[in-house]
Amino acid sequence: xxxxxxxxxxxxxxxxxxxxxxxxxxxxxxxxxxxxxxxxxxxxxxxxxxxxxxxxxxxxxxxxxxxxxxxxxxxxxxxxxxxxxxxxxxxxxxxxxxxxxxxxxxxxxxxxxxxxxxxxxxxxxxxxxxxxxxxxxxxxxxxxxxxxxxxxxxxxxxxxxxxxxxxxxxxxxxxxxxxxxxxxxxxxxxxxxxxxxxxxxxxxxxxxxxxxxxxxxxxxxxxxxxxxxxxxxxxxxxxxxxxxxxxxxxxxxxxxxxxxxxxxxxxxxxxxxxxxxxxxxxxxxxxxxxxxxxxxxxxxxxxxxxxxxxxxxxxxxxxxxxxxxxxxxxxxxxx
Numbered sequence: 001x002x003x004x005x006x007x008x009x010x011x012x013x014x015x016x017x018x019x020x021x022x023x024x025x026x027x028x029x030x031x032x033x034x035x036x037x038x039x040x041x042x043x044x045x046x047x048x049x050x051x052x053x054x055x056x057x058x059x060x061x062x063x064x065x066x067x068x069x070x071x072x073x074x075x076x077x078x079x080x081x082x083x084x085x086x087x088x089x090x091x092x093x094x095x096x097x098x099x100x101x102x103x104x105x106x107x108x109x110x111x112x113x114x115x116x117x118x119x120x121x122x123x124x125x126x127x128x129x130x131x132x133x134x135x136x137x138x139x140x141x142x143x144x145x146x147x148x149x150x151x152x153x154x155x156x157x158x159x160x161x162x163x164x165x166x167x168x169x170x171x172x173x174x175x176x177x178x179x180x181x182x183x184x185x186x187x188x189x190x191x192x193x194x195x196x197x198x199x200x201x202x203x204x205x206x207x208x209x210x211x212x213x214x215x216x217x218x219x220x221x222x223x224x225x226x227x228x229x230x231x232x233x234x235x236x237x238x239x240x241x242x243x244x245x246x247x248x249x250x251x252x253x254x255x256x257x258x259x260x261x262x263x264x265x266x267x268x269x270x271x272x273x274x275x276x277x278x279x280x281x282x283x284x285x286x287x288x289x290x291x292x293x294x295x296x297x298x299x300x301x302x303x304x305x306x307x308x309x310x311x312x313x314x315x316x317x318x319x320x321x322x323x324x325x326x327x328x329x330x331x332x333x334x335x
Contacts, residue, residue: 002026003112003152004105006097007059009047011167011177012116016154018173020114021055028108029059032101034068034092035187047176054172064100071095073187077199080192083249084316085226087333088185090142098140098147105150112152120156121148125275126328131159138290141320141331145275184290196223206252208233211245211261219254222247228262228312243312263309269302269319269332276329284329285322288313294322302332 005017007029021027031048033041045061052059072092079086097115105113117136118129126148129135134155155163167177188195196202202224208217219225219233229244233254243262246255278299285294288310296307304319313334320331 001112002028002108002110003114004028004030004101004108004110006101006113006115007031007048007051008116009044009051009176010116010179011164011173012118012155012160014047014051014173014176015163015167016114016116017051017057018055018170019154020152021057027055027057028110029055029057030101030104031059031061032096033061033063033065034096035073036065037187051172051176054170062101062104064096067100068092068096071099076192077196079316080196080223081200081249082316083222083247085314086316087139087142087318088187089139090318090331093140094143098143098151102147102150111150113150114152114154116155117153118155118158118160119153121151121153122325122327124148127156128322128326129155130157131155134160137322137326137328138287138318138320141328142273142318145273193224204252206254208235208254208256211255211257216256222249222252222254225254227314259311262311264306264313265309266303266305267313267319268335269299269304270335272302272330272332274330275327278330282321282329284324287320287322288334289317297321299330302335 003020003025005027007013007017017027017029029048029052031045048059072088075091076086076088102113117140118131118134119137119140120127120129126137126140128137164177167173193202202221204221206219206222207215208219210216216236217234224232225244225247227244230241235242240258242256243259244254245257245261281298281300283298286297286304287294295310298305315334317334318331319334321329323329
């Protein structure tokens with residue numbers, strides 16, 4: 001089978017290419033240039049080419065910087081501007097990795113596209129990975145369900161620790177097996193504020209209010225805060241911690257409250273992405289953030305009702321729904 005492998009220069013994608021090559025497939029490696037960082041790309045392309053030479057496979061470089069800018073980077077900035085919390089990896093996986101890269105794979109005559117994501121596909125649905133600490137089903141849950149029939153995720157049943165040990169057996173891969181893990185958001189080197197400051201004046205002091213509309217303090221500019229944050233703003237005469245409950249970007253205001261006021265039992269969705277038909281009152285499990293625990297929930301139309309209240313439900317984040325077998329049923333962005 002002819003397979004395009006998305007290669008980043010890291011151990012995961014390198015081992016994916018090696019595994020599939022060892023199985024006898026015709027492999028083409030492909031590095032994607034996404035954001036504007038020439039030195040970053042130069043180093044990664046060097047690693048990809050080195051691995052390609054070791055494996056004896058062709059490697060290509062696909063420049064998707066314009067597409068990434070319009071589909072991932074610009075929305076990231078705009079969503080923060082609107083006082084929400086973006087999820088750029090979810091956007092990237094849909095439009096770039098399982099979008100433009102998949103189109104490129106098919107244009108080369110490849111039957112499949114393989115990536116180093118830790119996730120499984122079962123019965124045509126995404127399923128959580130064996131290595132729960134690395135599971136990326138959450139970040140892939142926004143992808144077009146039709147793309148899954150072309151995808152291979154060889155690491156879905158692999159533990160990261162096992163993968164590294166296997167890689168260390170080969171001198172050509174040993175160095176990358178021990179290198180530092182890359183950041184989830186590839187274009188953010190230190191903090192997201194560094195990105196926003198390139199486009200906006202993020203340091204505009206504003207008012208802090210309580211839920212009743214009373215002015216109770218000050219903050220340093222609403223873009224510095226996300227839902228649930230408890231530091232970086234002042235609250236007059238507070239005897240216990242206060243948390244950001246809402247962000248009013250139009251007026252540059254924070255609405256804060258005590259921890260109990262951060263709890264929510266329901267929220268609305270937009271851009272609902274279904275992997276299978278949902279009953280009118282689907283019941284299953286939901287994750288409201290990548291690292292959040294599963295919470296029993298039901299969806300009625302575009303509204304979600306939680307069995308147990310959750311803290312810090314943030315507008316702009318992805319909510320991902322699973323069935324009792326750890327398969328992804330649907331996802332949607334929190335409104």
